[in-house]
Amino acid sequence: MKTVFITGANKSIGLATARVLLRQGYRVYLGSRDPQRGQEAAAQLRAEGLDAVEVIQIDVSDSDSVARARHEVGRSTDVLDVLINNAGISGGMPQNALGASxxxxxxxxxxxxxxxxxxxxxxxxxxxxSPEPRIVNVSSSQGSLTLHTDPGYRYYHHKGAVYHPSKAALNMYTIDLAYELRDTPFRVNAVDPGFVATDFNNHRGTGTVEEAGARIARYAMIGADGPTGTFISEEYNPETGAIPW
Structure with missing residues (x-):
């Protein structure tokens, strides 16, 4: 049974991604900053007959918490096949370049x-x-420098001076990480789940968490001939998923 660790998986897109991978036969380590909410999410999955789930408390902004999470996962497995870095915050809106602290x-x-x-x-x-390790960094089309300099882009006027640079930086980290792992079986990609209706954006999104979870899971399960070092947005480009950096 393949294993996957998903951060921020107790709700919304992370939980939907966990559900998809559980249905595909993965064992899911469900990362949650709040242990109680993590257990509630796991109970929901088990009620659906998806039992191969274990809650791991993790606050990705705390190095000690991350170390404890690594220890807990390592107690039950020596192999992790997939890491999905899903946890993220918006920082609240609006955000402007001259006023953000x-x-x-x-x-x-x-x-x-x-x-x-x-x-x-x-x-x-x-x-x-793992013989076929995968890393998926959950990014956003809002981190595209190219699109945000194009007045024709549908979200051109939706600037976020704090959140957008964080996703652009994440994209660059993905490029560097994929490069370092280029001569290995790793596949490392940044995936945009789309503009999804969640509490992250006060449910203003137009997509569903189910659609988003399927998009992320797809790149967690790619084969040896799959892409690496790429930025993917199936919302932006339904045919190929390609999106400019």
């Missing part, structure tokens, strides 16, 4: 960028033990 930048980058680095570095040893 340095503290706001630190708070968002701590989760959306540094948190991904912490978790990836902590779990890389377990991933290396």
């Amino acid at each position: 340095i503290e706001a930048y630190r708070r968002v980058f701590e989760t959306n960028v540094f948190g991904v680095v912490r978790v990836t570095q902590a779990f890389i040893d377990l991933l290396r033990n």
Whole structure:
């Protein structure tokens, strides 16, 4: 049975992704900052007959918490096949370049960028033990520099001076990580789940968490001939998923 660790998986897109992978026969380590909410999510999945789930408490902005999570996962498996860095925060809206505080930048980058680095570095040893390791960094089309300089882009006027740079930085980390792992079986990609109706955006999104979960899970399950070092948005480009950086 393949294994996957998903951060921020107690609700919304993370939970939907867990559900898809459980149905595909994966064992899911369900990462949740709040242990109670994690247990409630796991109970919901088990009520659906999806039993191969274990809750792992993790706050990706806390190095000690990440280390404890790595220890807990390592108690039950020596191999991690997939890491999905899903946990993220928006930092609240509106965000403007002249008014956003340095503290706001630190708070968002701590989760959306540094948190991904912490978790990836902590779990890389377990991933290396997999014959086909996969890393999916959950990004956003809002991190595309190209699109946000194009007045014709549908979200051109929806700027977020804190959140958007965090996703652009995450995309660059994905490129560098994929490059370092280029001569290995790893496949590392940044995947945009789409503009999805969740509490993350006050349910203003136009897509569903089920659609988003399927998109992320698809790149967690790609084969040896799958892409690596790419930025994927099936919402932006339904045919190929390609989206400009």
